[in-house]
C-alpha cells in the first residue's frame with residue numbers, strides 16, 4: 411500500500427513537471443514562506459558578537475537605566491536584580507567554585523556585549539523588542555553597575571560596552587580553536 415502511494419505521488423509530480431516548463435516551476439517555487447523586505451531583515455538581523463560587532467548606535471548610563479529597569483524589569487527580576495520571581499541578575503560573585511554556585515550576569519557571563527544582545531532580543535519577557543537602543547544600553551549599564559562592574563556614571567555605547575571586561579571571562583575555555 412505504502413509503495414503504491416509513493417508511485418502515485420511520483421506519477422503526479424511527473425505529470426506536473428511534463429505539463430509545465432521548468433522555468434515556470436522554478437519561478438513559482440514550492441510556495442513556502444514569504445520574501446522579507448530589507449526593513450524586515452534589518453529588524454531580525456540583530457546579533458551582537460562578543461567583540462561588539464553588530465552593536466547599534468546609541469548610549470546609556472546606569473543612572474538612566476534605573477528608570478528603565480523599574481518600569482520594565484523589576485516586576486519579574488526584583489528590586490535591584492534580586493529577590494524577584496524570575497532569574498536573579500545580580501550577585502553570586504565568587505560563588506561558582508562553592509557548594510552553592512549562583513550563576514548571574516555578574517558572576518558567570520563572559521561578555522557584557524551578550525547582555526545587550528540578550529536584553530534587546532528577549533526582554534522584557536512579554537514584549538521583547540519593545541525597548542529603544544538607548545534604553546537597552548541604559549539598562550545594561552544599570553545591571554553592570556549593580557554587579558559592581560562599572561561606575562554609575564559610565565556611558566555605555568558601541569565602543570565602551572565592548573571594552574567592559576566581565577569578572578568571569580578568563581574562566582571559560584575554548585572547546586575548539588577560534
Ligand code: HEC
Nearest residue numbers: 482483485486487496497513514515529533534535536549
Ligand atoms: C514578565 C517577566 C519578565 C520581565 C518583565 C523581564 N524578564 Fe528577564 N527574564 C524573565 C524570564 C522568565 C527569564 C528566563 C528566560 C529563559 O531562561 O528562557 C528571564 C531572563 C533574563 C535574563 C537572563 C538571566 C540569566 O542569567 O540567564 C536577563 C539578563 C534578563 N532577563 C533581563 C531582563 C531585563 C533587563 C528586563 C527589563 C528590560 C527583563 N529581563 C524583564 C522574565 C522577565
